[in-house]
Amino acid sequence: xxxxxxxxxxxxxxxxxxxxxxxxxxxxxxxxxxxxxxxxxxxxxxxxxxxxxxxxxxxxxxxxxxxxxxxxxxxxxxxxxxxxxxxxxxxxxx
Numbered sequence: 001x002x003x004x005x006x007x008x009x010x011x012x013x014x015x016x017x018x019x020x021x022x023x024x025x026x027x028x029x030x031x032x033x034x035x036x037x038x039x040x041x042x043x044x045x046x047x048x049x050x051x052x053x054x055x056x057x058x059x060x061x062x063x064x065x066x067x068x069x070x071x072x073x074x075x076x077x078x079x080x081x082x083x084x085x086x087x088x089x090x091x092x093x094x
Contacts, residue, residue, distance in 0.1 A: 005060040013067045014055075017048060020074045020090040023083075030081035037082045044073045 021044055029037050047070035054063035077083040078091040085091050 005064045007060070010055060010060055010063055010067070013064065013071075014048075014051065016090060017051075017067050017071050017074070020071065020085075020087075021045070021048065023085050023087060023090060024074055024077060028084040030084050033080075033082055037077070040073055040077050040082060044070045047073070 021041075024044075025041060031037075047066045051063045051066035051070065054060070054066060074083070074090075075092045078085050078093045083091075085093060087093070
C-alpha cells in the first residue's frame, strides 16, 4: 500500500479539485439555496487556497487534507443539487 503523499499526487488532486470547482461554479442550481451555494463556493475556494499555502511550505499532509475537505464540499453540493453536475470522474454523482 502506498501511503506517501508525493508532489505528483498532490498536483493530480489539485487538478481534479480545481476542475470540479470550475464545473460547479459554471453549473446551474437545482435548489432554492442561493446563499448557501455562495457560501459553499467560498468555503471550497478557501480550502483550495489553504491547500496551496501548505503545498508551498512543503506541508503535503495538510495540503492533502485541505483538498479533501474542498472536494467533500464539492461532492455535498453535487449530491443535494446546489451544483447541477454530471461527471462521475469529478463528483460522486450519476
